Amino acid sequence: METYDTGKPIQETIIADATSGADALEYFGGLAGSLTGEHIQLGEDFVYTKREPLGLCVGIGAWNYPTQIACWKGAPALACGNSMVFKPSETTPLCALKVAEILHEAGVPAGVYNVIQGLGDVGAQLITDPRVNKVSLTGSVPTGRKVYSAAAESMKHVTMELGGKSPLIVFDDADIEDAVGGAILGNFYSSGQVCSNGTRVFVQKGILSKFLARLKERTEKAVIGDPLDENTNFGPMVSERQADIVLGFIKKGIEEGATLVLGGNKLDRDGYFIEPTIFSDVTDEMTIARDEIFGPVLSVLSFETEEEVIARANATEFGLSAGVFTQDLKRGHRVIDQLEAGSCWINTYNLAPVEAPFGGVKMSGVGRENSKEAINHYSEVKTVYVAMTPVEAQF
Numbered sequence: 001m002e003t004y005d006t007g008k009p010i011q012e013t014i015i016a017d018a019t020s021g022a023d024a025l026e027y028f029g030g031l032a033g034s035l036t037g038e039h040i041q042l043g044e045d046f047v048y049t050k051r052e053p054l055g056l057c058v059g060i061g062a063w064n065y066p067t068q069i070a071c072w073k074g075a076p077a078l079a080c081g082n083s084m085v086f087k088p089s090e091t092t093p094l095c096a097l098k099v100a101e102i103l104h105e106a107g108v109p110a111g112v113y114n115v116i117q118g119l120g121d122v123g124a125q126l127i128t129d130p131r132v133n134k135v136s137l138t139g140s141v142p143t144g145r146k147v148y149s150a151a152a153e154s155m156k157h158v159t160m161e162l163g164g165k166s167p168l169i170v171f172d173d174a175d176i177e178d179a180v181g182g183a184i185l186g187n188f189y190s191s192g193q194v195c196s197n198g199t200r201v202f203v204q205k206g207i208l209s210k211f212l213a214r215l216k217e218r219t220e221k222a223v224i225g226d227p228l229d230e231n232t233n234f235g236p237m238v239s240e241r242q243a244d245i246v247l248g249f250i251k252k253g254i255e256e257g258a259t260l261v262l263g264g265n266k267l268d269r270d271g272y273f274i275e276p277t278i279f280s281d282v283t284d285e286m287t288i289a290r291d292e293i294f295g296p297v298l299s300v301l302s303f304e305t306e307e308e309v310i311a312r313a314n315a316t317e318f319g320l321s322a323g324v325f326t327q328d329l330k331r332g333h334r335v336i337d338q339l340e341a342g343s344c345w346i347n348t349y350n351l352a353p354v355e356a357p358f359g360g361v362k363m364s365g366v367g368r369e370n371s372k373e374a375i376n377h378y379s380e381v382k383t384v385y386v387a388m389t390p391v392e393a394q395f
Contacts, residue, residue: 002067005092007271008190009232020354021071021099024370027354028079035080035375044388051379053081054157055133058126060147061096062138063089063238064193064294070096072354073136073159074103074113076374082134085114087123091239127151134378137161138195140292141318141363148366159367159377161195161359163292164320166341167313168198168349169303172206174325175347180215182325182349183298188222188276189350191235192296193242196321196358198349200282200289201300202309208302212280215300216262219276224267236271237295243272246295253279253288258299284312292318306335314340319362323349342368 002013037049059073066088077084088096100115116122127135127150134157137147144162151158168186170179186198203211222234237243243266250264263275274296282289282299289299303309313322322341326332332346342360345351352358352370359368367377 001094001098003227005066005094006238007227007236009227009235011230011233017065017067020068023354024071024075028075032079047383047385050382052382053379055082056131057082057084057134058132059084059086060123060137061088063091064190066092066095067099069138070099072369076378080375080379082378083112085116085126087116087126090119093117130154132156160365161369162365163195164318164360164364165200165292165316166196166198166321167200167202168323169309170203170211171326172204173327176210176214178347179325180218182323183215186349187298188296191237193238193294196343196350198323199299201298202303203300205302205304212300219262222276224273234276236273240272243274246274246293249288249293249297250277256286258282258286310335310338317363320360320364
């Protein structure tokens with residue numbers, strides 16, 4: 001169903017998508033019983049706290065991971081005692097309905113997890129409805145601005161998981177195969193339709209030619225075909241509109257002087273297939289290095305020093321993710337500490353287990369999904385001061 005919904009290869013969806021959703025339900029279901037308060041002794045008096053549900057939570061989903069997002073938002077919401085209204089993207093309407101069906105079959109009472117279909121106007125009505133206490137969006141930065149602003153009108157709680165233009169930094173001492181693998185995962189998994197993708201691949205000059213040659217060689221082995229064939233590992237764009245957007249970026253990259261190393265074309269076959277595309281000689285001011293493309297377009301930029309690449313990596317409004325490949329772990333930690341990003345990796349890329357917080361900084365979002373951190377975004381703390389001594393007043 002996920003493959004029908006998105007066009008992603010079933011080789012991916014049987015491993016990543018429903019599995020990630022199930023992990024979230026299991027994790028937060030197990031965590032629910034641990035959501036206790038705190039006792040604070042103050043002499044004879046004391047304070048206790050308790051966690052309370054927010055109430056009605058609205059989830060607005062993106063089209064790239066419909067099952068996962070429906071569960072990443074629904075699981076912590078329900079574990080904290082809330083009800084959820086989830087609106088999937090109009091591009092991928094099926095999977096959230098199946099999640100709701102499974103939850104009802106498992107015993108969740110009717111009305112606790114709800115799915116409403118529709119376009120943006122439906123989402124706007126949900127966000128501004130006075131009965132709604134919290135809004136969680138996965139989407140683009142422009143959409144996030146509008147949703148955040150609308151939610152702020154009535155002081156709703158918000159979680160914003162937005163886009164990125166994330167740096168993936170490869171130092172001279174990196175394991176080339178691992179670094180190339182990370183770049184492939186960070187650009188071509190799900191045909192590049194992943195918000196955390198490391199689409200600015202900074203490669204230190206000492207290994208630039210070797211890295212590019214191996215990257216091209218491995219990317220040429222992509223099996224492009226029917227997403228329902230388990231041998232396929234690279235599928236189509238989710239829609240004609242998204243394919244046109246990506247082709248526009250590829251054209252812009254060529255016009256602005258980047259070197260097309262591989263791909264760049266729409267395939268002459270049924271479906272919105274775009275070849276995995278690699279650009280080299282990319283500079284920081286080029287459009288393909290600044291804007292989120294959300295397609296299979298990898299930009300390679302060269303650098304010389306650690307200080308230089310940190311400054312260039314941070315020179316963006318986005319701050320979702322970042323990755324570093326190096327065999328010097330001291331340098332790995334030192335560089336990651338200076339990168340302005342919320343979800344980071346050293347010597348791997350794009351792994352997002354439910355046990356780990358996920359989310360961005362700067363324009364890439366507010367709040368965190370997954371892990372114990374998500375509990376803070378789907379509940380609030382009530383503080384109760386209990387006096388055991390007489391009340392003292394000034395008159």
